[in-house]
Amino acid sequence: MALVVIEASPERIVLRCCNDSLLDGCPEPERFFYESPIGIAFAVPIWEAIATAIILSLIIILTIVGNILVILSVFTYKPLRIVQNFFIVSLAVADLTVALLVLPFNVAYSILGRWEFGIHVCKMWLTCDVMCCTASILNLCAIALDRYWAITDPINYAQKRTLKRVLFMIAGVWMLSMLISSPPLAGWNDWPDVFESSTPCQLTSQQGYVIYSSLGSFYIPLLIMTIVYIEIFIATRKRLRERARASKLNAVKQNIQQNSVKDKHSPVDGESVSSEANEPDHKEKEKKSKKKKKKADTNYLHPVQVAEDSFTDVHEISSNNSPKSSEKRKKRDDWRENSKKETQVPVVAVVNNPSKRAVQVNQFIEEKQRISLSKERRAARTLGIIMGVFVVCWLPFFLMYVILPFCKDCCPSEKLINFITWLGYINSALNPIIYTIFNLDFRRAFKKLLHIKGAT
Incomplete structure (x- = not known):
């Protein structure tokens, strides 16, 4: 390819090619080269x-x-x-x-x-x-x-x-x-x-x-x-539907458990209700049993922190009880809506009523599953955003x-x-x-x- 000078001035040099462009059918346009302070001609x-x-x-x-x-x-x-x-x-x-x-x-x-x-x-x-x-x-x-x-x-x-x-x-x-x-x-x-x-x-x-x-x-x-x-x-939508069905089944199960516990403690069943006239030994044993159960439930209902280690995966890790993590949890106004930060399941208050405790345990498990699936859905969404950006960036080039x-x-x-x-x-x-x-x-x-x- 040879270039012919068709115009020259201190500000710019105009060149034209003697043959067509490498794009067949497209004539080579005139090229303007501008002198620069460093002595190199620029095309702009x-x-x-x-x-x-x-x-x-x-x-x-x-x-x-x-x-x-x-x-x-x-x-x-x-x-x-x-x-x-x-x-x-x-x-x-x-x-x-x-x-x-x-x-x-x-x-x-x-x-x-x-x-x-x-x-x-x-x-x-x-x-x-x-x-x-x-x-x-x-x-x-x-x-x-x-x-x-x-x-x-x-x-x-x-x-x-x-x-x-x-x-x-x-x-x-x-x-x-x-x-x-x-x-x-x-x-x-x-x-x-x-x-x-x-x-x-x-x-x-x-x-x-x-x-x-x-x-x-x-x-x-x-x-x-x-x-x-x-x-x-x-797959994610299918798992969402399965979790929704499981949540409904758990709700039905909770109602059945509540009703069975009420019936069990009702005087109609002929079961005796604890009174102040019980023997001291019996009352002491009952107190110890409740303390043990309360401690076990508290351990079990330890808060769970769900963290997204990679945009390709979702993992659950146990949170620590350090002052920093406690301070962070206090600063959160609404842990349910804060989906872009680490999500914290609140500690479920342990009560002595067995029916309420069973309900809260089930709610805790459901909430834990919901958070896990929410992280999984966000990870898939992030992958979709990456793919969308990739298409927007590269599709015009590969079409050309x-x-x-x-x-x-x-x-x-x-x-x-x-x-x-x-x-x-x-x-x-x-x-x-x-x-x-x-x-x-x-x-x-x-x-x-x-x-x-x-x-x-």
Whole structure:
């Protein structure tokens, strides 16, 4: 590709290519290069170059910091140190490599309007672009599958979900990503033999490879995640209905128990009612028996704290009686409505009436189940949000990626192409933000790592 100078001035240089654009049927537009104070010609005015550099650099920094925090959180914060969170680490590593190896070159390419780093760096950059973005998408797919198996077959999958299995799945994700990204290096490309600074460094438009890579990188994972999320939604709704039916049965059982206890203690049954005339020994034994029963019920009715260790799982852990935890519980105005913070089941007052105690025990168990299911539903919702953000970010790019090689008259502007491309890259910055907003343990770990006051 040769460039011809058609206008030159101290402020800008206008260049026109002597051949058509790589997009067949689209004439190469005139290129304006603006002189800068540092002696390098930019493809955009100075103010636009500065604004672009600042905005895109902030996105890169946010992506790097966010994903490093995710990785450190899993390895340094004990509640997050569980095998399924290695999927999150793998996802963060993929997003981090996008920020380190792909995005800086794209910023320079967007501002300069030409590739100044040579053909070998160009090939490395394009290969890393495809591999890291594909790994990010496939890791989301693996996380969705892990969540699906954990919900639909919790007992068996809890035994199967070993460190070896998780690492094997992660290795499969990265090997598949390399398999998708490497064919252009082996010759399946339309890259020019002679590479100059004016030669565009862009993904191959070979139609066969475009179909192959887009299916493996996006469309098949999207189909899998969609099916899996629908199945998770159906399974969660089914469990909600089962819990609702069980709650009704428990209510009926409570009524029966209350009636039976009333009948048992009624004088009609001929049973004697305790009176002051009973022997002292009998009264003393009865008092001791009540004390033991009260103590046992109090232990049993210890408050339960439900914490979401990972957005892929829900776990219940016993709360402690430390002053800090007591103080936190007092500050809560309404523990039932506070679904985004750790949920606390209040201590049930133990009473001497057996019928009331039985009712309150059943209510305690039901409340515990309700909280567990609420956490499970929120975890599935978080996965849905991650998938939704992923679709919004990447679908425009992969539609453009597939359509352009087959549409000879489709001529999007370079600004539109850059915007759609960066929309996909932004997904790597959004994943850590989603963890921070929707996951209590990641919020705590981030605060601890950043030494923010109030971290627990």
